[in-house]
Amino acid sequence: MDDTSLIITIDKDLEDLIPGYIENRRRDIASIEAALRKNDFETIRVLGHSMKGSGGGYGFDKITEIGKRIEEAAKVMETGEINRQIAALSEYLSNINIVYE
């Protein structure tokens, strides 16, 4: 994974929102991990669902994709897949470089 692939271009209007949005996603990761411990897949599904609904809007298509996978995995209670996806999300959030235009 090279750096250029993780350069995300985002509308300047959204600049103020992005740090909060990314922070919220990190919080989601924690919430999902907590829910996994309680086998609370419904919470995971909702979190995935809203990631799916928001990511692309902000410009993070990858977050929408991950959200979608988390939602699907939660529906069938696939713990392994959920773990994989939050790991992917965590890595994604750590590696993205955002450019505002």
Added chain:
Amino acid sequence: MKIRGLSLKTKMATVVSVLFLFIFAAGAVMFESTFEEHFKKAIAEQQYEFVSNTVRDIDTQVREAHKILISVSKLIPVNDLNDYFAMQKHLERIVQTRFFMKTFFDDGILLYSTTGRVIGEVPYSPERYGKDFSHREYFQYTARTKAPYISKPFHSVKPPYDPIVVFTAPVFNKKQEFVAMLGGAVSLTKDTTLGNIANIRVGKTGYMYLYNADRTMIVHPDKERILRSDVPPGANRLFDKSINEWFEGSGETVTSIGLHVIGTFKRFQNTDWILAASYPVREAYAPIIKARWYMVGYTALGIFLSILIILIVMRRNLSPLSDLASQAETIGRGERQLESVRVATGGEIGALAFSFNEMLKRLRDRETSLKKTLEELQKLYNAVEHSSAVVIITDTHGNIEYVNPKFVQVTGYEKSEVLGGTPSILKSGETLSETYKELWDTIQSGEEWQGIFHNKKKNGEFYWASASISPLKDTKDAITHFVGIQEDITAIKLFEQELQKAKEAAESANQAKSDFLAGMSHEIRTPMNAIIGMSELMMETPLNDEQKRYVETLMHAGENLLNIINDILDISKIEAGYLELESTEFNLQELLDRSCDIVAIRAREKGIALACNVLSDVPVHLVGDPGRLRQVILNLLGNAIKFTDSGEVAVEVSKEASDRTTLLFSIRDTGIGIPEDKVGRIFEKFMQADSSTTRKYGGTGLGLTISKRLVELMGGKIWVTSLEGVGSTFYFTADFQLQKEKQEKEPAGVATMSEGEMSRPLRILLVDDSEDNRLLVRSFLKKMPYVIDTADNGLAAVERYKASTYDLILMDIQMPVMDGHTATKQIRDWERSNEREPTPVLALTAYALPEEIRKGYDAGCNGHLTKPFKKNDLLNAITAFGKKTSFHKEDGKNKE
């Protein structure tokens, strides 16, 4: 297997047995009689042989003994005859060695003097020695004849005085002078040669006896009878015969003591003695009797065995037959279905069973088809019997053979009254005689006749009957019967008459009404025009706001009233036949545009897209009645908008086929549609698809009727296709003429959606539980002139909506507390109950499934936007919905 009392088996067995019985019995009788004959003959012959032999033996001995006596007589020393003592010695000496002689003459050998005195005797006995026996017949005979002699039997003087016979031989001297006589006495009871005869047994109980021609018994087993002549003539047939006719031989006879015997008789040669044997028949023929019993026994056994064998053979061979017969019998008695019989044998009986089964099968088939036919017949019979129509069957002369119960019920005549009679009994005199003639001509030619009778019942009442009379034909096509079916149509007839009257009354009433309304047209319109005209003029004058609102209301109400009155007058006019079409030049494109303009306001108010289009090949310069055409178009357009809450309404004009002057108009909407069962009736007067429609949408219900009449006047027709909940399309055609100068056609423009102005910022309610999304949307819309309120769940959204007014709601679907669908539904319900115009709801959904989108529309959403969305997607969607809503807010007030 009873067949005329006796079974076949028994019969056959009996016949064969009787036959056997006869054959056996006849054989047995023949054999027995032959056997008996031979047996008897054999016995007789054997017995005769035996007797003959005995006689021969005895005769030989007697002769021998007599010879010896004679020869001994010659040894007598005649010189010493006077010396009795010496003579005794001589005699003893002579006899001493002659044993046969001593044995034979067991009662003594005697020497007699010429005077008959016994002068010698061996053995000596005092009873006879020295005694004079000159009186004895044997002495006298020999003395006289000087010949040997055998005496008759007599009792000896010597104890024990046995019966004896005496043989004599004369004694001569040298000069052949009779000087003495020698005698030999033979006891008849001792066991000597003669006496022994009594001991001879013939069989077990048969015996022999000796007698002489004087009937005197000489030897007899019953010693008492010796010397008696106790067989009187006639007592024993053959006994008599033997004496009188010298009979020798055997024969059946009865003895003097009554014993049935086979008697055999044989004469001696030297004496007059006769030897007889009596063999009791009972013993002699015992073998015959035995044989007879054996014969009977064997015959019986033979017959019994024959019968047994016959029975067994017959049983073995006939039992399948009897089995078959008994099965057949049970079938015959009906105790059994016509099932195939089972016979475990081949041959003729197997073939018989097979044929029988074949017959049963055919019988079964026939029974089945018969049953079917019977059922069919019964069904037909029931149908006729219970028919609601009167059924009469007559012969070819019209004589009634059958009537059904309905006939009795309708006419009041009993069956017995009409059978044999003719249907003319029902004649009332009201039916024309020509009718009857035609009827007869028709049915006699083999055709069916149908018509109506005015008949009379038994009680004199008249009734109408619709009759159908047809001939019944046999297979050769000859008429055998006539069947008349009548239906009492009196009630219908009366009803028809009533109906006719009512119709006439109604028609004249309707005409009067139409006349009245048409006449009233002018009278009503004049004051209405004054009211509206004055209102308009009043609007021109300076008015304050309140006055202005009053006048507007007045004008609006007046126009409404005028519209209603116009509708009513139009329909009246049309119905009264007073409406006539104009024929003026007009431009179709302009007419259509203007019509659309008129309704565009209302379409915008409702947020409905409106499209008006004349296809390019349609001529627009036409001659016709533009006023009436516009009336139809406006009516249909008005309806379309009225019954459409979202979507679009589109008008299109095209050519009907290749005909240049017949045009096809279509007005399509995405409204509530018309229920299938109502589609056919909506062009009727005062008819709306649903009575609740009137309450909800208003209107007189005359619009479509008027439109229909107008279209028909314009030479066209009108129809509709509709799907409830999806929308309707009304079509109509109309004929026009072309304007003479302006044949060329101006290109018809597409009427685009009327433009609206946005005069104030849109008020938007954003509903989303995700703060990220709310922030995002706000950011997206930051630079737009929108006022944005937010809610984070459905319930909050509903509350906010009720408290304020919005131009647009952006509704997330999946939310906690209350989801977007439910919230939208509640908003729509609230709008309806508060008679608010619906506010557009745009669903924001991460579910892209068509099913989910549909659900949104069902809940009342007007559109949807799939999340995640980009800025432009959102702006476009808001613009699309916003345009419509802006009109609503601006013009809605004027309209109310």
